[in-house]
Amino acid sequence: MSHRSDIKSLIWGAILLLLAACVPLVANGYWMSIALTIAMFTVLATSWALFSGPTHYISLATAAFFGVGGYLVGTGMSDYNMGFWPMVAIAPIVGAVLAFLIGIATLRLSGVYFVIFTLGLAEMIRTLVSWIQNNFTGSRGLYVLTDLTEADIYIYLVILAAAVYLAGWWVNRSRLGFALRIIGNDETVARHVGINTATSKVILFTFSGFVAALVGALIAPRYTYIEPNGVFSPELSFIVVIMALLGGTGRLWGPIVGVIPFALLQEFINANYSNYSTLVMGIAFLVIVYFLPKGVVGRIEQALATRRRSTW
Amino acid sequence: MDIIITGLLLGGTYALIAFGLNMQYGVARIMNLANGEFLVLGALAAFWIFLADAISPILTMLIVAPLAFFGNWVIYKVLLRPLVRRAKNQGQLEVDSILATFGMSFALVGIMVSIHGEYFTYSYLAEPFEIVGETFALNRIVAFCFAVLIGGALWLWLYFTRPGMAMRAVSVSTEASGLVGINVPRMSALAFALGGAVTTMGGTLISTFITLDASVGVIFTMKALIIIIMGGVGDIRGAIVAAVILGLVETTVARLIDPGLTLAAAYAIFVLVLLFRPQGLFGRRPT
Numbered sequence: 001m002s003h004r005s006d007i008k009s010l011i012w013g014a015i016l017l018l019l020a021a022c023v024p025l026v027a028n029g030y031w032m033s034i035a036l037t038i039a040m041f042t043v044l045a046t047s048w049a050l051f052s053g054p055t056h057y058i059s060l061a062t063a064a065f066f067g068v069g070g071y072l073v074g075t076g077m078s079d080y081n082m083g084f085w086p087m088v089a090i091a092p093i094v095g096a097v098l099a100f101l102i103g104i105a106t107l108r109l110s111g112v113y114f115v116i117f118t119l120g121l122a123e124m125i126r127t128l129v130s131w132i133q134n135n136f137t138g139s140r141g142l143y144v145l146t147d148l149t150e151a152d153i154y155i156y157l158v159i160l161a162a163a164v165y166l167a168g169w170w171v172n173r174s175r176l177g178f179a180l181r182i183i184g185n186d187e188t189v190a191r192h193v194g195i196n197t198a199t200s201k202v203i204l205f206t207f208s209g210f211v212a213a214l215v216g217a218l219i220a221p222r223y224t225y226i227e228p229n230g231v232f233s234p235e236l237s238f239i240v241v242i243m244a245l246l247g248g249t250g251r252l253w254g255p256i257v258g259v260i261p262f263a264l265l266q267e268f269i270n271a272n273y274s275n276y277s278t279l280v281m282g283i284a285f286l287v288i289v290y291f292l293p294k295g296v297v298g299r300i301e302q303a304l305a306t307r308r309r310s311t312w
Numbered sequence: 313m314d315i316i317i318t319g320l321l322l323g324g325t326y327a328l329i330a331f332g333l334n335m336q337y338g339v340a341r342i343m344n345l346a347n348g349e350f351l352v353l354g355a356l357a358a359f360w361i362f363l364a365d366a367i368s369p370i371l372t373m374l375i376v377a378p379l380a381f382f383g384n385w386v387i388y389k390v391l392l393r394p395l396v397r398r399a400k401n402q403g404q405l406e407v408d409s410i411l412a413t414f415g416m417s418f419a420l421v422g423i424m425v426s427i428h429g430e431y432f433t434y435s436y437l438a439e440p441f442e443i444v445g446e447t448f449a450l451n452r453i454v455a456f457c458f459a460v461l462i463g464g465a466l467w468l469w470l471y472f473t474r475p476g477m478a479m480r481a482v483s484v485s486t487e488a489s490g491l492v493g494i495n496v497p498r499m500s501a502l503a504f505a506l507g508g509a510v511t512t513m514g515g516t517l518i519s520t521f522i523t524l525d526a527s528v529g530v531i532f533t534m535k536a537l538i539i540i541i542m543g544g545v546g547d548i549r550g551a552i553v554a555a556v557i558l559g560l561v562e563t564t565v566a567r568l569i570d571p572g573l574t575l576a577a578a579y580a581i582f583v584l585v586l587l588f589r590p591q592g593l594f595g596r597r598p599t
Contacts, residue, residue: 105586106586111407112406128573279426282414282418
């Protein structure tokens with residue numbers, strides 16, 4: 001990538017972010033709430049794709065980290081009289097440590113072990129947390145009372161999105177990103193050319209855990225009342241995977257292409273046919289695997305490439 | 313004593329479920345994450361038929377097994393075979409099959425919730441039965457016996473017949489068994505269908521003593537996967553030992569600490585296996 005196109009894409013990114021930051025000026029109520037959902041999933045799906053995109057390791061741990069973030073804010077403020085911001089600072093560190101530990105336990109092995117481990121993780125942490133609450137702390141639900149509005153949280157998430165995009169942009173250019181792409185193409189080759197495959201994977205996975213826990217913490221005031229069954233809902237992990245794959249993980253801006261339509265679809269389904277949301281998720285997975293293996297972005301790029309070839 | 317026998321009984325049924333998934337992953341090379349949903353389908357069928365006509369779940373198995381066999385065979389042929397053909401390597405196939413079976417599992421959950429959104433509660437053979445001076449529910453013992461019967465029959469088939477041998481050959485190496493004239497696609501389809509049928513029967517058995525609901529399948533998939541990894545992929549002996557260990561540990565935790573912590577206990581075992589014996593209990597370390 002040349003120096004000039006770098007600067008160009010940075011400028012484009014900055015303009016789009018500024019536009020996104022202006023949404024609270026025009027939207028209110030219902031639309032603000034949808035914008036907040038979109039911002040949340042943009043951060044989650046993009047940071048998910050940073051790790052899972054190049055390596056093809058499907059992580060289903062997003063809900064676990066997100067839940068840890070939200071739950072820590074809840075328990076910190078309700079049970080230990082902490083402020084909101086100190087908890088927001090602690091939560092992502094806990095998320096990162098958790099991701100690091102899971103990473104060193106599972107990422108040395110083949111990808112299947114990792115998927116299986118993350119599959120039940122959110123549910124496992126939920127049962128643990130419920131058990132601790134029932135037996136030791138007593139309270140089941142936790143209150144997060146702040147004077148932050150949805151628009152405030154939205155702005156924080158847009159800033160976080162900007163940070164994630166910058167980090168992703170930097171990783172793609174760095175040796176680490178290069179290493180990850182080789183791992184994704186052929187892990188044996190990567191090991192033979194001297195890449196420490198486990199370390200590279202663990203670093204990126206830790207980063208995604210950090211971000212997911214931070215999102216969970218930041219968005220906690222939106223729900224006011226935090227309950228383990230709510231924040232550790234495993235569905236979140238699957239939605240993030242669908243959104244990222246639907247958009248395409250080949251490009252940094254791929255996931256957001258999937259986030260916006262799928263968030264709107266979800267909103268529509270939940271409002272009108274809430275019984276069918278699981279079925280819709282299932283169909284979405286099947287559509288991606290059979291018709292959009294490289295996501296919408298991959299499909300568009302493919303179409304452009306064939307068109308260019310035929311016009312020459 | 314009570315805990316040990318209950319754990320053993322539970323482990324037997326777990327072994328049967330893991331057997332089903334082992335055929336699908338070990339032979340057909342499909343990481344089937346919709347496996348637990350077939351288990352729940354088996355339970356739903358038992359519940360439904362029992363409520364409608366009071367037909368014993370054991371007889372229901374006779375209806376459920378061929379249906380599940382056929383259903384899984386169609387799924388393999390229509391949905392999974394194209395993925396096998398498309399995949400350039402095992403890693404790609406794993407990613408694709410994981411995503412595709414996720415899709416199926418959610419679709420199945422969605423359909424089952426719309427059929428019956430509550431718990432599948434029914435009571436079958438909930439009578440006391442005495443072994444060495446302690447009482448157990450008869451349904452647990454009957455389920456265990458049938459799990460042993462089905463598992464034993466499969467084992468005999470795998471180890472003492474020609475198709476069984478062909479199937480074991482495919483599980484060792486798809487390329488090599490293709491070279492010696494085994495019809496690999498056909499064997500894979502058969503293994504997938506058979507595995508699905510076994511898991512579904514396991515679900516019917518489990519539903520006699522555990523109350524299930526439409527969305528619980530993923531927990532059983534998780535447990536079956538932990539058993540397979542602990543036992544070593546394709547290793548039947550290992551899977552049985554692993555299933556019994558899981559059954560014992562879960563029962564111990566449920567009795568002595570809290571029934572809500574069984575999943576956490578399963579995870580603890582999983583972490584230990586991953587850290588110390590990722591190749592399985594009896595597996596050899598790859599060189």
